[in-house]
Amino acid sequence: MALNDIKEGEGKSFVGGTHVPHYKSYTDSIAIERMAIPDEVVVHLSQHIGAPCEPLVAVGDTVMLGEKIADADAYITAPLHAPVSGEVTAIEERPNAEGGETMSIVIAAKGEQDAYQPSVERNPDDMSAEELKEAIRDAGLVGMGGAAFPTYVNINTDQPVDTLILNGAECEPFLTCDHRLMLERADELIKGAEILMRCIGAKKTYIAVETNKLDAIGVLDEKLGGRDDMEVVPLAVKYPQGYKSYLIKTITGRDVPRGARSAALGCIVRNVGTTFAAYEAVVYGKPLIERIISVTGPTVPDPGNYVVRVGTKAEHILSECGVDPDELDGAKVIFGGPMTGLAQDNLEVPIVKSTTGVLVLPPEMVREDMVYSDCVRCGLCVQRCPNWLYPNELSILAEHGVYGDLEDWDIWDCIECGVCAYVCPSNRPIVHFIKRAKPIVDEL
């Protein structure tokens, strides 16, 4: 099918999943803007999968924008850089989005706060694959779609990986930051893809976009101009289309068995935001000090897609968008999308490298009463589970503490996408039961 004929909703897909209203119109036509820099940032020392960083600065030190402030010796980790110029005022535990606390470097912004000035101006074509990977590691890149796995570790494969998939599915409702990035930064995104292809030795890149973003599909297709090594793949609008295993299966037809490594699959999936960051890291030496997030919700006065410094607190983000934090009684403030994002009760929590958005659900959209009833075996969760599990059995076993049987029902394959709980007519908190049971099953 020719790309310009494709209509909204059409496209390839996977078996399972469900349709969720998009709620994307609040921000999908608003161009990316810079948000005012906050007076204080809180940089978590652990905001990636892998070893937490150790601070390289001390309280009282002056730091410059983009200066490396923390790193670790481990292989699986990603260094941190100062998101603002200023003074380190504290290194202490600060609240995180999971409801706990994380050791953090607190920096008070001081002096002139400019946009990032390139430290170098490099042509990727003049650089070796090793140099490209170094630049990506030094910039502290992690998966920006939510996974937060260090990008360097992901692309540092010893065998070539023939296929790169750029994940622009953005299947979570409300979020539009990847959509706007594909529209407004298409050239840089394509150059970023070329960089990643060289790092992993890929022959082909597929840019995966759901067909509720036809404008982005059009722009990317035009920019690619029919080249052989890159292609836009329109995907059906279905949640959770953007999960990497389902993208690989949908696009390449390859099976993704549990525990399979990217190299073995011959396929690596990277979020479009990460790919853009790779471009900036390689060409300008720019570390991951800021990212695009969607600030959205039906009652947000100034919703939009904003470039926000890592470590900016929810409080600042909301007030910059016209939300009065005192008028949020009964509302939800969610980091990420509404299907998997975590609701916050403390607006001091800062965004991290992998935060995709800040969503405000007004009280009328909040399901406050968590009353649920027994499973009536309607089968909707089994039908819709994208990982072909039996969420009904998992939820019943977890609810009643029959932890020993959970592995037989493949609890570890659950990606916690939330589809089961979304469709459950008995309102059962299935994902919550599963998440709560996982650490207990792990101990068995």
Add this chain to the structure above:
Amino acid sequence: MADRLIATPPPHLKAGNTVSEAMRDVIIALIPVSLASIYFYHYYAAFLLVLCMGTAAITEIVVRAALKKRHTLGDLSAVLTGLFVALLMSPGSPWWTAVLATILAVGVAKELMGGLGWNLFNPALFGSVATIILAPWFGFLSRDLSRLNVNFGPIDAISQATPRAMLMQGASLPDYGTMLLGFPGGALSETSPLLVIIGGAFLLYRGHINWRIPVAMIGTVAVLSLLAGGDVIYEMLTGGLMLGAFFMATDWVTSPINNKGKWVFGIAIGALVAVFRFGVGATEGVAFSILIMNAFVPLIERLTKHPSFSEPAPKPATEDA
């Protein structure tokens, strides 16, 4: 800072479907055939419908109170079970059999099994079949309570033989069109196959039932009737086949969850119905067939369990000897 931000776990969105909405739709789907039964059986049908639904609600309240649980009338499942029991009754049934069937359905088959979701057997079928089996033991009831029987006057429709009995005895039935549209003689729900099918189509359209069970079940009965030399159309249009296929065998709680399991379940029920009708010469066997297969659901579930998406593909046979 806001005093009261809500921080419950994800997902934060919810599809609008609820159990009570589904139960409400099933009740709506049964309204046409209920009206047909009132059309044919007048007060006899209306009385049974009201009696069973009322008894079902009271039974649920009483039994759950005895179990120290809050009543769940709001999910409409008790009232729906009462409606089903009434529709399974013959119009001339003594009132106490209707009450007993309803109490067994809601009180025993559902609530004592742990409540909605935990029952192994379809409650309405359990209640009415158990009552048929138990009735001879309760002869004293029909004797002592007969004076309490309500008499709504004579109606030909309730004294005539049921269409199934007529078919078995080789008596001639009205033409296919009449049989499809509506012909009295059987249980309340057997008055109009067409209206039952319309109700079933409504449930399919609303997504509450899966097409595989009715197709497998009706298809199997059709094929086996043909092989047995029966009149396929009459076999389709008489007895409880349509109600069983669209409303009883598709019950969420008591049917398999998998598509594969639904096929197995539907075909097995269809085969049992044929055995009852042609093998043992019973006038009817739909209710028994479904109840028997209800008992096999846990086994069917185990045998039809599909592997996880992440299950490694079976390794190809090694080449070296």
